[in-house]
Amino acid sequence: MFKVLVSDPISDMGIQQLMDAQDISVDKKPGLSEDELVAIIGQYDALLVRSQTRVTERVMEAGKQLKVVGRAGVGVDNIDLEAATQRGIIVINAPDGNTITTCEHTFAMMMAVARHIPQAYLKTVGGVWDRKSFVGVELRNKVLGVLGMGRIGSEVAKRAKAFGMEIMGYDPFLTEERAEKMGIKLSSVEDIVRNADFMTVHTPLTPETRHMIGKAQFEIMKPGMRIVNCARGGIIDEYALVEAVDQGIVAGAAFDVFEVEPPTEDHPFLKHPKIIVTPHLGASTVEAQENVAIDVSEQVLHILRNEPFRNAVNMPPIPADVLNKLQPYFSLGERLGSFIAQLTEGAVEEITVSYSGDVADVDTQPLTRHIVKGILSHHLGSEQVNLVNSMHLAKQRGLNIVTQKSNAAKGFTNLLSVTLRTKKEERLVAGTLLNGYGARIVQIDKFPVDVAPEGNLILVSHNDKPGIIGRVGTLLGSNDVNIATMQVGRKIVGGAAIMVLTVDKGVPKNVLTDFAQLPDINNAKEIILF
Numbered sequence: 001m002f003k004v005l006v007s008d009p010i011s012d013m014g015i016q017q018l019m020d021a022q023d024i025s026v027d028k029k030p031g032l033s034e035d036e037l038v039a040i041i042g043q044y045d046a047l048l049v050r051s052q053t054r055v056t057e058r059v060m061e062a063g064k065q066l067k068v069v070g071r072a073g074v075g076v077d078n079i080d081l082e083a084a085t086q087r088g089i090i091v092i093n094a095p096d097g098n099t100i101t102t103c104e105h106t107f108a109m110m111m112a113v114a115r116h117i118p119q120a121y122l123k124t125v126g127g128v129w130d131r132k133s134f135v136g137v138e139l140r141n142k143v144l145g146v147l148g149m150g151r152i153g154s155e156v157a158k159r160a161k162a163f164g165m166e167i168m169g170y171d172p173f174l175t176e177e178r179a180e181k182m183g184i185k186l187s188s189v190e191d192i193v194r195n196a197d198f199m200t201v202h203t204p205l206t207p208e209t210r211h212m213i214g215k216a217q218f219e220i221m222k223p224g225m226r227i228v229n230c231a232r233g234g235i236i237d238e239y240a241l242v243e244a245v246d247q248g249i250v251a252g253a254a255f256d257v258f259e260v261e262p263p264t265e266d267h268p269f270l271k272h273p274k275i276i277v278t279p280h281l282g283a284s285t286v287e288a289q290e291n292v293a294i295d296v297s298e299q300v301l302h303i304l305r306n307e308p309f310r311n312a313v314n315m316p317p318i319p320a321d322v323l324n325k326l327q328p329y330f331s332l333g334e335r336l337g338s339f340i341a342q343l344t345e346g347a348v349e350e351i352t353v354s355y356s357g358d359v360a361d362v363d364t365q366p367l368t369r370h371i372v373k374g375i376l377s378h379h380l381g382s383e384q385v386n387l388v389n390s391m392h393l394a395k396q397r398g399l400n401i402v403t404q405k406s407n408a409a410k411g412f413t414n415l416l417s418v419t420l421r422t423k424k425e426e427r428l429v430a431g432t433l434l435n436g437y438g439a440r441i442v443q444i445d446k447f448p449v450d451v452a453p454e455g456n457l458i459l460v461s462h463n464d465k466p467g468i469i470g471r472v473g474t475l476l477g478s479n480d481v482n483i484a485t486m487q488v489g490r491k492i493v494g495g496a497a498i499m500v501l502t503v504d505k506g507v508p509k510n511v512l513t514d515f516a517q518l519p520d521i522n523n524a525k526e527i528i529l530f
């Protein structure tokens with residue numbers, strides 16, 4: 001039974017599918033402090049949050065069983081991603097479910113600031129009929145600058161056109177071609193600041209975007225600018241903004257987000273007549289909350305059940321065409337990694353992965369992750385290593401990972417070959433998928449073989465002499481170990497050779513030592529592949 005903790009208010013529509021699952025139990029405990037969360041997180045396999053819960057390194061460290069942190073929403077700045085990755089905890093988000101809702105809130109804020117809606121409402125309900133103080137401006141024929149043309153920024157730009165606005169957009173990934181297709185003007189931050197009438201930000205908060213609109217930008221800003229921030233507090237320098245409003249540079253501002261949330265009572269926005277605020281409501285609609293809750297719960301379920309999932313934040317996404325090509329090789333890759341790690345003695349220094357055939361045409365990094373996971377699991381324990389942290393752990397340990405690619409696959413459609421160099425030796429294993437036969441190991445060191453990579457294997461290194469097979473059979477038979485398959489490989493007659501046996505159960509250690517006592521046998525190693 002997997003245990004899931006929900007520590008923020010998340011729509012029941014999504015949680016329901018977790019509650020309905022036979023293998024999941026769900027506890028809802030919104031509003032926990034960090035200490036309270038640390039005290040209980042150790043018993044949970046998954047944690048579901050929105051933006052309130054701070055999933056710090058302490059929380060990750062205490063989450064000994066934690067496999068996944070699911071964010072019902074986009075921003076993951078409340079989650080320590082580095083701490084999660086180090087511990088192999090997958091962080092996923094629900095990036096699509098609140099796009100339209102947040103875009104619509106941006107418009108609500110833009111129109112509210114253009115027409116002084118909150119200020120006029122307050123006066124009217126206070127009994128004052130004041131029509132003079134609240135003369136606004138139209139959106140039509142105004143220039144809107146959009147900083148961050150991702151999901152939300154693009155939707156904002158689309159809708160702004162319906163209002164008759166001209167749009168200037170900036171995003172490091174926005175190409176001239178895409179801007180043209182969207183009917184917007186590709187611009188720099190400075191262009192926007194100097195020329196726009198309205199400006200809205202839709203970037204994440206990163207070291208680069210922090211205070212991207214600050215004192216220097218306000219100094220060159222077109223007077224009368226109106227600014228909206230429904231993305232993240234801190235993208236616009238709050239104190240520099242207040243100054244710019246007071247100096248008459250900025251005509252009005254609408255903020256849904258703050259550098260510190262909730263803001264302190266004396267925050268300068270809260271009583272400012274030209275700044276309107278909402279309490280981080282961008283994603284707060286029934287529809288968006290259902291969307292993100294359903295999405296994140298579905299993915300958490302997949303992760304807990306070891307099924308394919310999407311939207312991992314601390315793992316690069318795999319495009320569908322790459323996944324189609326690589327997925328059949330994932331299990332083989334992991335087994336080859338495990339095989340070579342069990343075969344090789346000494347501290348690992350370098351892993352060389354060679355891809356031949358048409359797998360070499362795509363980005364093979366996702367498959368390398370599986371191979372490295374297989375190798376490290378043997379040394380660090382399979383509990384410690386997973387696809388999220390395998391490359392990270394390898395890097396942390398200073399392992400050099402070399403990838404080679406070639407289109408010639410030596411008679412196979414595709415060939416994966418893994419060489420492990422340790423302080424003591426260098427060994428190689430290669431495998432492929434054979435039509436109708438499945439995964440096969442086809443080479444061990446310099447010897448061609450044909451072995452299914454599964455179960456209990458014994459690798460015997462010997463001299464190619466008559467009688468070896470009989471001696472091996474007798475030794476195993478007398479120790480009640482049944483041989484299922486046997487393969488012998490050699491390069492030249494009478495030279496060095498290997499034998500790979502598949503046996504029906506684990507081999508006692510003393511039997512492996514006895515092998516080396518037999519004439520012409522150098523050593524025997526047991527390799528277990530699950």
Ligand SMILES: NC(=O)c1ccc[n+]([C@@H]2O[C@H](COP(=O)([O-])OP(=O)(O)OC[C@H]3O[C@@H](n4cnc5c(N)ncnc54)[C@H](O)[C@@H]3O)[C@@H](O)[C@H]2O)c1
Nearest residue numbers: 074075102148149150151152171202203204230231282283
């Ligand atoms: N107020 C809310 O409740 C609410 C709701 C949803 C999302 N958000 C926030 O809105 C923001 C945008 O969300 P999204 O779903 O559109 O994300 P997204 O990832 O689709 O888009 C973000 C865009 O910002 C761009 N970007 C990154 N650095 C930039 C820079 N220095 N200058 C310009 N652009 C830059 C990226 O290239 C990307 O295209 C995020 O910060 C998200 O957390 C807030």
Ligand SMILES: O=C(O)[C@H](O)COP(=O)(O)O
Nearest residue numbers: 050051052073074075283
């Ligand atoms: O990044 C997001 O998805 C928004 O900021 C929404 O945050 P919330 O889930 O706390 O409303």
